[in-house]
Amino acid sequence: MKWSSLSVLPLLAALCRAAPSAPGWSFNLKKTTSGIVALESIVVSPTLVVFFDRASNDPLQINNHSAWGALWNLETDTVTPLNLLTNSFCASGALLSNGTMVSVGGDPNGFVGNPGIQPGQQAIRIFEPCASPTGEGCTVFEDPVNLHLLEKRWYPSSARIFDGSLLIVGGMHEDAAFYNIDPALSFEFFPPKDSAPRPSEFLKRSLPANLFPRVFALPDGKVFMVANNQSIIYDVEANTETILPDIPNNVRVTNPMDGSAILLPLSPPNFIPEVLVCGGTAVDPAIQPANLSSQFPATSQCSRITLTPEGIAKGWEVEHMLEGRTMPELVHLPNGQVLIANGARTGFAAIAQVPDAIGGSNADHAVLTPSLYTPTLPLGQRISNKGLPTTDIARVYHSSITLTPQGNFLIAGSNPNAQFVAPAAGIKFASELRVQTLDPPFMFVDRPKILSAPAKVPFNSRVTVPISVPAALRSRNAKVQISLMDLGFSSHAFHSSARLVFMEGSISPDGRSLTFFTPPNGRVYPPGPATIFLTIDDVSSEGAWVIVGSGKPPPTLE
Ligand SMILES: *[C@@H]1O[C@H](CO)[C@@H](O)[C@H](O)[C@H]1NC(C)=O
Ligand SMILES: *[C@@H]1O[C@H](CO)[C@@H](O)[C@H](O)[C@H]1NC(C)=O
Numbered sequence: 001m002k003w004s005s006l007s008v009l010p011l012l013a014a015l016c017r018a019a020p021s022a023p024g025w026s027f028n029l030k031k032t033t034s035g036i037v038a039l040e041s042i043v044v045s046p047t048l049v050v051f052f053d054r055a056s057n058d059p060l061q062i063n064n065h066s067a068w069g070a071l072w073n074l075e076t077d078t079v080t081p082l083n084l085l086t087n088s089f090c091a092s093g094a095l096l097s098n099g100t101m102v103s104v105g106g107d108p109n110g111f112v113g114n115p116g117i118q119p120g121q122q123a124i125r126i127f128e129p130c131a132s133p134t135g136e137g138c139t140v141f142e143d144p145v146n147l148h149l150l151e152k153r154w155y156p157s158s159a160r161i162f163d164g165s166l167l168i169v170g171g172m173h174e175d176a177a178f179y180n181i182d183p184a185l186s187f188e189f190f191p192p193k194d195s196a197p198r199p200s201e202f203l204k205r206s207l208p209a210n211l212f213p214r215v216f217a218l219p220d221g222k223v224f225m226v227a228n229n230q231s232i233i234y235d236v237e238a239n240t241e242t243i244l245p246d247i248p249n250n251v252r253v254t255n256p257m258d259g260s261a262i263l264l265p266l267s268p269p270n271f272i273p274e275v276l277v278c279g280g281t282a283v284d285p286a287i288q289p290a291n292l293s294s295q296f297p298a299t300s301q302c303s304r305i306t307l308t309p310e311g312i313a314k315g316w317e318v319e320h321m322l323e324g325r326t327m328p329e330l331v332h333l334p335n336g337q338v339l340i341a342n343g344a345r346t347g348f349a350a351i352a353q354v355p356d357a358i359g360g361s362n363a364d365h366a367v368l369t370p371s372l373y374t375p376t377l378p379l380g381q382r383i384s385n386k387g388l389p390t391t392d393i394a395r396v397y398h399s400s401i402t403l404t405p406q407g408n409f410l411i412a413g414s415n416p417n418a419q420f421v422a423p424a425a426g427i428k429f430a431s432e433l434r435v436q437t438l439d440p441p442f443m444f445v446d447r448p449k450i451l452s453a454p455a456k457v458p459f460n461s462r463v464t465v466p467i468s469v470p471a472a473l474r475s476r477n478a479k480v481q482i483s484l485m486d487l488g489f490s491s492h493a494f495h496s497s498a499r500l501v502f503m504e505g506s507i508s509p510d511g512r513s514l515t516f517f518t519p520p521n522g523r524v525y526p527p528g529p530a531t532i533f534l535t536i537d538d539v540s541s542e543g544a545w546v547i548v549g550s551g552k553p554p555p556t557l558e
């Protein structure tokens with residue numbers, strides 16, 4: 001048979017198709033919407049994410065009124081409303097040592113058309129561990145009269161600490177439109193450790209731009225905090241504050257000048273803590289919002305510090321993102337890189353306070369392309385957006401993002417408006433109900449699998465689990481990483497309690513089992529839920545959901 005040019009061409013095309021280029025990162029839009037504005041999100045089980053919004057006129061209904069809490073099912077991409085009593089607007093939260101999710105604080109106000117809503121500032125919302133993959137029978141428990149915070153807190157932060165309980169930080173009492181002019185200048189705990197809140201000089205010093213302080217439990221049990229341009233280490237046991245250097249160059253990193261912050265991955269044997277703070281704004285917080293603008297440039301500055309005596313003496317090391325960002329969020333990848341996503345190039349957090357607000361948005365020029373930060377690369381080479389996709393969905397004020405147990409990022413929310421504003425012509429920043437995933441390249445190739453894992457793993461122990469490894473990753477020289485992760489609670493450009501602790505370990509010669517060594521104690525990984533990922537040459541498995549420690553209610557040192 002003689003090959004005509006006509007028959008050769010399709011053959012060449014087929015050959016080209018047979019050798020596809022390596023898969024890249026992609027944004028993928030979900031078929032269902034979130035029903036409420038997912039301005040807070042937390043993964044509470046291998047298949048479920050809790051979303052919180054304010055009590056507003058959201059489309060998702062429950063008991064004949066708009067819902068402001070919901071469960072997102074990661075397997076089916078469907079949403080179920082949750083019944084809440086108190087307003088969860090601008091709250092914080094975390095998982096406790098016994099696997100229970102607790103959400104704390106919120107908005108003092110109700111909303112027209114939403115009868116029965118109770119003020120949220122002292123709220124404690126309990127979501128017990130949910131064994132049902134679909135969330136059936138799982139609900140939020142509230143008892144505002146008998147179970148509440150000591151002080152009113154709207155815009156507080158929180159972090160799970162070494163005994164598995166929650167440290168709750170700052171916030172404000174009542175309505176403050178921009179700066180914190182009615183501050184809660186104290187810390188408290190859940191479950192409580194004291195009969196009264198603990199006053200904090202740090203919170204006083206960081207006024208008026210200190211809402212949602214960025215807070216991390218350090219591997220010695222102390223707690224790092226940054227708010228405005230101030231940072232400290234708080235010793236929970238001694239109740240003392242040690243002042244650290246200011247964030248350099250006049251940059252402010254907490255609401256309404258939201259930057260974000262992250263505890264970089266902790267590695268054995270020394271688990272030396274390093275903190276990275278990115279974005280925010282270089283502006284004097286004595287300036288009132290009437291004299292600020294939605295076009296005021298956000299900073300591209302990232303500041304990094306090593307929390308050892310030498311590192312603190314050296315101070316913050318400065319590097320730059322590819323663009324300025326206010327309200328970015330920093331999220332761990334299982335391989336130790338950090339995703340920088342969401343936010344805007346100009347303006348501020350909060351709603352309708354600057355004279356040139358865009359609708360209700362104090363910010364403009366949404367950043368639509370994420371970047372990756374690689375902590376192990378030399379200064380100046382760590383940040384890149386090479387290969388990262390661009391979305392057309394703005395995620396500005398009141399958006400959230402979280403790593404899922406599946407290994408991709410769930411992105412939802414955005415609503416810089418005083419109520420629910422449906423998309424319409426001429427509205428630049430409507431209330432956003434579209435849900436996306438940002439999928440790393442490994443979602444599209446054969447991945448390692450952790451075939452099973454014990455429900456609980458004790459501290460300081462050796463654990464072996466069955467795995468499978470695809471042929472392409474079976475090289476003896478492959479880079480193997482085993483990460484123990486708290487996926488965190490995403491609210492207001494900050495992922496509280498997020499943590500990645502690398503574990504020593506190895507794959508058996510037959511490739512069928514993985515042995516790893518758990519962290520020495522709850523200071524390195526606060527007791528509670530974790531997701532374990534196996535990453536081989538940057539291809540991560542799905543996460544295995546475990547409880548690290550005894551699973552007892554807090555406080556517990558086991
Ligand atoms: C919701 O409203 C409908 C119609 O007004 C009524 O029949 C129903 O009982 C209401 N359900 C609840 C839970 O209040
Ligand atoms: C931090 O903020 C204070 C108060 O605005 C200011 O006086 C100080 O210079 C700032 N520090 C740095 C390093 O910019």
Ligand SMILES: *[C@@H]1O[C@H](CO)[C@@H](O)[C@H](O)[C@H]1NC(C)=O
Nearest residue numbers: 285286287288289290291292
């Ligand atoms: C705005 O700036 C003007 C001129 O500097 C000043 O007089 C005024 O007090 C400022 N107003 C606010 C609300 O900051």
Ligand SMILES: *[C@@H]1O[C@H](CO)[C@@H](O)[C@H](O)[C@H]1NC(C)=O
Nearest residue numbers: 096098100128129191553554
């Ligand atoms: C976990 O501990 C918290 C705080 O003590 C408590 O409210 C919750 O009911 C506990 N849940 C379980 C399942 O033990």
